[in-house]
Amino acid sequence: MPELLPEETLREVVSLFVRLVEAAGALVIFAGAAVAFVRFLLVAVRREEQGFVSVRLFLGRFLVLGLEFQLAGDVLRTAVAPSFGQIGQLAAIATIRTALNFFLGKEIEREGRAVDAARPPAPGSAGGPGR
Amino acid sequence: MVQGMGEIVQAVVNLIVAAGVVAALAALPAAGPRTAVAVLLDFLLAAGLLRLSQAQTWAAIATAALTAVIRKIAIVGFSLPVRRPPPAAGTRRD
Numbered sequence: 001m002p003e004l005l006p007e008e009t010l011r012e013v014v015s016l017f018v019r020l021v022e023a024a025g026a027l028v029i030f031a032g033a034a035v036a037f038v039r040f041l042l043v044a045v046r047r048e049e050q051g052f053v054s055v056r057l058f059l060g061r062f063l064v065l066g067l068e069f070q071l072a073g074d075v076l077r078t079a080v081a082p083s084f085g086q087i088g089q090l091a092a093i094a095t096i097r098t099a100l101n102f103f104l105g106k107e108i109e110r111e112g113r114a115v116d117a118a119r120p121p122a123p124g125s126a127g128g129p130g131r
Numbered sequence: 132m133v134q135g136m137g138e139i140v141q142a143v144v145n146l147i148v149a150a151g152v153v154a155a156l157a158a159l160p161a162a163g164p165r166t167a168v169a170v171l172l173d174f175l176l177a178a179g180l181l182r183l184s185q186a187q188t189w190a191a192i193a194t195a196a197l198t199a200v201i202r203k204i205a206i207v208g209f210s211l212p213v214r215r216p217p218p219a220a221g222t223r224r225d
Contacts, residue, residue, distance in 0.1 A: 019136075022184055030143050033177045037150040040170060044157035052162045052170065059173050063180065070184055089192060093183065096196040100180070103203055 014080045018073045025069030032062020053115055060108045067101045140185050147178040165209050172206045 036059035043051035074094040081087045151174025159167040176199060183195040 023136075026140060026143070026181055026184060029177050029180055030147070033147045033150060033174060037154055037174075040154040041157055044154075044161045047161045049162045049166070052158055052166050056169065056173055059177070063173075063177055066177075067180065070180070089189065092189075092192055092196070093186070096183065096192075096199065097180075100176075100199060100203060103207075107206070 011080045014076055018076045021069055021076060022073040025066045025073065028062055028069060029066035032059055032066065036062070050115070050118055053111055057108055057111050057115065060104055060111070064101055064104050064108065067097050067104070071097050071101065137185050140181055144178045144181050147174055147181070151175055151178070169206055169209045172202050172209070176202045176206070 036055050039055045039058065040052070043055055071094060074090055074097065077090055078087070081090055151171045154174060155167040155171035158170045179195060179199040179202060183192070183199065186192040186195045
């Protein structure tokens with residue numbers, strides 16, 4: 001009886017998906033770094049100290065997005081990891097990425113609050129009692 | 132194909148490190164050393180994340196991971212507020 005989906009085919013298909021997803025993650029990180037670099041230079045020329053925090057937040061969000069793509073690749077890879085050694089390596093990488101993702105998220109949250117606090121209130125919204 | 136991908140990632144990593152150094156140098160006169168180092172560490176973290184995707188051996192994984200963790204700790208350390216020591220007892224402010 002012919003196999004409906006041979007293991008070798010499954011392995012090749014998952015491997016292709018993993019490469020695509022990881023390449024997408026790498027692309028997101030590179031694009032974020034490239035755009036952040038240009039924005040850093042613009043902020044440096046204008047000498048806006050608060051602008052650096054905003055651009056760091058921007059870069060951090062791209063790093064988190066890239067990490068999530070890479071974590072998706074890790075999850076896909078678990079489908080075909082054949083040996084205990086490979087599963088161990090995968091677990092180590094996934095743990096590192098998850099921890100970095102968590103701490104980057106926390107930092108973005110904290111810096112975002114700091115940026116919001118430093119921003120001047122919109123005209124008409126300050127001073128008056130809220131309803 | 133994997134070999135070619137590794138070479139591309141290595142080139143991109145070098146590019147990001149160079150961009151980080153330039154951005155940090157640009158930030159130094161405008162925002163001070165704390166912000167400049169934080170900017171540099173952000174770029175180095177991005178480069179470390181890309182390098183981690185190419186790590187195939189335990190040694191490579193441990194190196195990439197430790198570097199990323201140290202950079203993250205340094206970023207957190209630099210973002211902490213600087214606490215000034217309280218004025219010494221007996222001093223008067225006029």
